[in-house]
Structure formats: C-alpha cells, structure tokens
Amino acid sequence: MLGILGGIILSLIAGAxxxxxxxxxxxxxxxxxxxSAQPTPVLGALGPVYGTLVTSFIAMxxxxxxxLGIAIFLTExxxxxxxxxxxxxxxxxxxxxxxxxxxWGFFVLGPFLAxxxxxxxxxxxxxxxxxxxxxxxxxxxxxxxxxxxxxxxMVLPFITAVSRDVFATVPPVLKxxxxxxxxxxWEVVRNVVIPYTRxxxxxxxxxxxxxxxxxxxxxxxxxxxxxxISSSIFxxxxxxxxxxxxxFAESDGVHxxxxxxxxxxxxxxxxxxxxxxxxMLMRLEKKAGK
Amino acid sequence: xxxxxxxxxxxxxxxxxxxxxDLVVRGLCVGAAxxxxxxxxxxxxxxxxxxxxxxxxxxxxxMTPPPGSNxxxxxxxxxxxxxxxxxxxxxxxxxRPARRHLYGGIWPx
Numbered sequence: 005m006l007g008i009l010g011g012i013i014l015s016l017i018a019g020a021x022x023x024x025x026x027x028x029x030x031x032x033x034x035x036x037x038x039x040s041a042q043p044t045p046v047l048g049a050l051g052p053v054y055g056t057l058v059t060s061f062i063a064m065x066x067x068x069x070x071x072l073g074i075a076i077f078l079t080e081x082x083x084x085x086x087x088x089x090x091x092x093x094x095x096x097x098x099x100x101x102x103x104x105x106x107x108w109g110f111f112v113l114g115p116f117l118a119x120x121x122x123x124x125x126x127x128x129x130x131x132x133x134x135x136x137x138x139x140x141x142x143x144x145x146x147x148x149x150x151x152x153x154x155x156x157x158m159v160l161p162f163i164t165a166v167s168r169d170v171f172a173t174v175p176p177v178l179k180x181x182x183x184x185x186x187x188x189x190w191e192v193v194r195n196v197v198i199p200y201t202r203x204x205x206x207x208x209x210x211x212x213x214x215x216x217x218x219x220x221x222x223x224x225x226x227x228x229x230x231x232x233i234s235s236s237i238f239x240x241x242x243x244x245x246x247x248x249x250x251x252f253a254e255s256d257g258v259h260x261x262x263x264x265x266x267x268x269x270x271x272x273x274x275x276x277x278x279x280x281x282x283x284m285l286m287r288l289e290k291k292a293g294k
Numbered sequence: 295x296x297x298x299x300x301x302x303x304x305x306x307x308x309x310x311x312x313x314x315x316d317l318v319v320r321g322l323c324v325g326a327a328x329x330x331x332x333x334x335x336x337x338x339x340x341x342x343x344x345x346x347x348x349x350x351x352x353x354x355x356x357m358t359p360p361p362g363s364n365x366x367x368x369x370x371x372x373x374x375x376x377x378x379x380x381x382x383x384x385x386x387x388x389x390r391p392a393r394r395h396l397y398g399g400i401w402p403x
Contacts, residue, residue: 069322069326070326070329070330071326071330072326073322073323073325073326073327074323074326074327074330076319076323077323077324077326077327078327080323081320081323081324082327090327090331093330093331093334094330094331094334096334097330097333097334100334100337104337104341105337108336108337108340108341111340112336112340157333160330160333164330188312188313188315188316189316189319189320190315190316190319190320191312191316193319
C-alpha cells in the first residue's frame with residue numbers, strides 16, 4: 005500500500021518537474037492561466053486552489069449541519085418504522101454516480117438556481133458591504149455555489165452514516181440518566197451524545213471533506229471552468245480536479261506538466277487539511293482531559 | 295422517553311426557554327431529514343422521467359453507434375463496467391460497508 009502511494013507521489017513529482025522549473029513558486033499565487041500565451045505559457049494555480057477551497061468550505065457549511073441533523077433525527081426522534089427507509093434513502097445518495105450528479109446539476113439544478121434562488125439572494129444582499137460582493141450577480145447556470153451545493157449533497161451520506169453509527173454507540177444508560185433528570189432531547193444530544201461521539205463525528209466529517217476536495221466529474225460539469233477569481237459565489241470558477249479533468253486530454257509540454265503539478269498540489273492540500281484536522285482533534289482531546 | 299417535555303405546561307421562563315430551544319432543534323432535524331430525502335427523490339425522478347423513454351432491448355444488445363446513425367446501444371459500456379468491477383480485488387470482509395467498495399468500482403469520481 006505504502007509502495008503504491010510512494011510511487012504515485014514520485015511519478016507526480018517527476019511529471020510536474022518541468023512546470024516547477026518554469027514557474028517556480030510564482031505558480032502558487034499567479035491567477036492567470038494562459039496555456040497558449042506567447043512567447044511562453046503563463047500558468048498559475050491560484051484560481052483552481054481558491055475554487056477547491058471555497059467549494060469544499062461551502063459544501064461542508066451546508067452538509068455538516070444537515071448531516072448531523074439527519075443523524076440526530078434518525079437516532080433520537082424518528083419513529084422506529086421510518087428509520088430504515090430514511091437511512092437507506094440517505095445512503096443511496098452515496099450510491100449515485102458522480103456523473104449523474106453532474107448531469108443533474110447541469111440540466112436541472114443549475115437552471116433552477118439561476119432562475120429562482122440566485123436572483124433572490126442577490127436581491128436581498130444588494131448594497132451590503134461584504135455580503136453584497138459575495139452574493140453578487142449576475143446569476144449563472146454554472147457557478148461555484150451550484151458546485152458547492154452538489155458537493156454538499158454528495159458528501160451528506162458520509163456524514164450522516166458515520167454520525168448515526170457512532171450515535172448508536174452511546175450507552176443507553178447515559179442517555180436515560182440525562183432524560184431522567186429532565187433534559188430535553190436537544191440537551192441530551194448537546195451534552196451527552198455529541199461529547200461522547202465527538203471523535204467519530206469529526207472522522208466522518210473529514211471523510212466527507214476529503215471527498216469534497218477531490219471530487220472531479222460532478223464539479224467539472226457545473227462549475228463553469230473559469231480561472232478568473234471572482235468575489236461572488238454565483239460566478240463561474242474552477243477547482244483543481246476540474247481543471248485537470250477538462251484540460252489534460254488536450255495538453256502537452258509545460259501545460260501538461262503544470263496540470264500534473266496541480267495534481268500534486270491537490271495531494272498536498274488534502275494532506276494539509278487532514279493533518280490540520282488531526283491536530284485539532286488532538287487539541288480537543290487534550291482539552292477534554294483524556 | 296421525550297413525551298414529558300411535550301405534555302406538561304411550561305411553568306416558568308427557564309423551562310419555557312429550554313422547551314422552545316428543544317422544539318426548534320427538533321424542527322430543524324426533521325427539516326434536515328426532509329431536505330436530504332428530497333434530493334434523492336428529485337434526482338431519481340429526473341433519471342426515470344428522462345431515462346425510461348430511451349430504454350429498449352437494443353441498449354443491452356448492440357454496441358455504441360458511430361455519431362449520426364440511428365440504431366445501436368450501450369453494450370460495450372455495460373460490459374466494460376462489468377469487466378473493470380470484476381477485476382477489482384474482492385472487498386475485504388473486514389472493511390465495514392463492503393457494498394461501498396463495489397460502488398467504488400462502478401462509479402468512481
């Protein structure tokens with residue numbers, strides 16, 4: 005297993021070497037992406053990296069509360085006979101191929117959001133200092149926000165399934181004791197279930213985040229593939245994996261090498277995010293006095 | 295287990311506040327569940343609505359046609375998926391949700 009991992013990293017580095025030599029560290033903070041610029045191509049990773057981080061962040065912003073909400077609903081509130089159907093329905097979301105998400109986002113969700121939700125949000129926040137720039141128009145079928153929403157739907161089942169499983173490991177005695185002294189359902193969840201299962205829940209969230217960072221096909225369909233960074237989340241953008249998927253087949257020379265370097269960057273990015281999560285987790289545990 | 299909070303009239307402000315908080319959170323949880331299931335329903339509906347119309351026996355018996363021709367199916371694509379999935383290492387029993395490994399073979403990102 006480690007051998008395969010090492011081989012992948014080595015071949016990525018080897019493939020990315022020409023681009024590293026050409027662009028150096030400027031690759032990281034150049035926004036322009038012009039493979040056919042004269043005399044030499046100008047390529048920078050800022051747009052895709054920004055897109056990757058922003059879409060994943062928004063996706064987690066939506067998916068974590070909803071996923072936890074469903075898990076709480078399934079373990080604490082739902083009538084027994086409805087549990088399995090809903091759990092299966094949510095897990096089925098994980099079984100939908102990403103290309104289907106992409107096509108559905110392209111043909112159904114994109115037009116719907118651009119016609120209804122986006123103008124609504126743009127209208128509300130128009131003229132406000134920061135939010136006005138984030139929710140700026142014009143509405144578009146292909147946008148960072150659409151991609152984020154699709155990503156949120158895609159990672160939802162990971163968060164829900166893992167949280168539900170760890171919620172089920174909470175000893176009934178603890179919960180019943182809390183209910184017994186008069187706690188409400190919310191107080192039981194907040195003060196007994198969540199503290200008991202925190203590590204597992206964060207694990208599920210990390211799994212989801214890992215998928216959101218690397219998701220390719222669905223995002224490529226609906227993000228618009230624009231390397232310009234815009235302050236608005238309703239503007240087209242691109243992510244690292246979407247850029248690679250849409251350009252690799254017709255690239256050569258330094259351009260191709262730059263795409264491989266993007267891949268390496270995604271690898272590093274994912275690793276850093278997961279490492280940061282580990283550190284956060286260890287801090288939490290220390291604070292909890294374990 | 296949770297009925298007590300629902301049936302007793304809330305006698306003082308603290309109880310009232312706790313009860314309201316509880317109701318709000320419960321409402322949000324139910325909302326989240328509806329939200330999640332709705333996506334599945336919407337996607338499946340779109341798939342069947344548009345997909346069933348194009349379904350016929352040719353899909354499973356004929357190769358993908360060259361652009362411009364009217365007949366043909368998806369046999370090569372279907373067989374390709376089967377071959378690739380079959381060649382994957384069998385899902386380990388210890389890896390908990392084994393069916394997800396199978397999904398991984400059929401539709402990775």
